[in-house]
Amino acid sequence: MRIFLDLDDTLIHSVYNHKNNKNRTYIQFKDDGRYGSVERPIAKDLIQFARSIDPDVSILTTATMDWAMAWSNVFQFGFDENHIYDRHAFTTWRTSIYGGTDIIWNEKSLNLKHAVIVDNNHLINLHDASPIHKMNFLFGEDFDDENWIHMRAFDGNVSADALKADERALDLTQKKILERVEKSLTN
Numbered sequence: 111m112r113i114f115l116d117l118d119d120t121l122i123h124s125v126y127n128h129k130n131n132k133n134r135t136y137i138q139f140k141d142d143g144r145y146g147s148v149e150r151p152i153a154k155d156l157i158q159f160a161r162s163i164d165p166d167v168s169i170l171t172t173a174t175m176d177w178a179m180a181w182s183n184v185f186q187f188g189f190d191e192n193h194i195y196d197r198h199a200f201t202t203w204r205t206s207i208y209g210g211t212d213i214i215w216n217e218k219s220l221n222l223k224h225a226v227i228v229d230n231n232h233l234i235n236l237h238d239a240s241p242i243h244k245m246n247f248l249f250g251e252d253f254d255d256e257n258w259i260h261m262r263a264f265d266g267n268v269s270a271d272a273l274k275a276d277e278r279a280l281d282l283t284q285k286k287i288l289e290r291v292e293k294s295l296t297n
């Protein structure tokens with residue numbers, strides 16, 4: 111089963127041009143300005159768990175490849191170009207999914223029937239359609255709400271209370287992923 115992890119507010123939280131804060135790592139992002147990000151404390155646990163099920167676990171983001179690569183490198187998440195699906199992938203997929211479940215990415219074909227996306231936000235920022243409509247648009251009719259695993263948003267708060275809540279969110283997300291795995295094995 112393929113697993114896709116959202117980046118922003120799922121694995122990291124970023125702020126634009128904010129004053130220095132010791133919890134954040136800052137990078138100058140090309141001409142776009144300076145951004146500071148916090149790694150979600152449970153991010154690597156989530157990635158490691160996902161990789162134990164899908165060695166090709168990938169980032170799926172409506173941001174750009176450069177953005178995702180930059181933060182993956184900063185926080186040593188270990189995603190290379192072949193494991194990041196960015197906003198340009200959406201364009202690629204959108205034109206390739208009509209009538210089929212396979213999409214083409216880097217000359218590889220992916221069947222998304224049993225793919226899941228772990229995302230803090232049910233509304234991906236793409237056009238104005240409803241979330242399900244969007245996902246059907248992108249992935250074809252094999253994609254439904256069951257492919258979507260909602261995870262509590264990470265807002266950069268790394269207090270003890272927030273960490274506790276995140277650990278519960280990680281637990282829940284892992285359980286949901288395992289449920290999907292079981293389902294994909296019986297289908």
Ligand SMILES: [Mg+2]
Nearest residue numbers: 116118119230
């Ligand atoms: Mg997000």
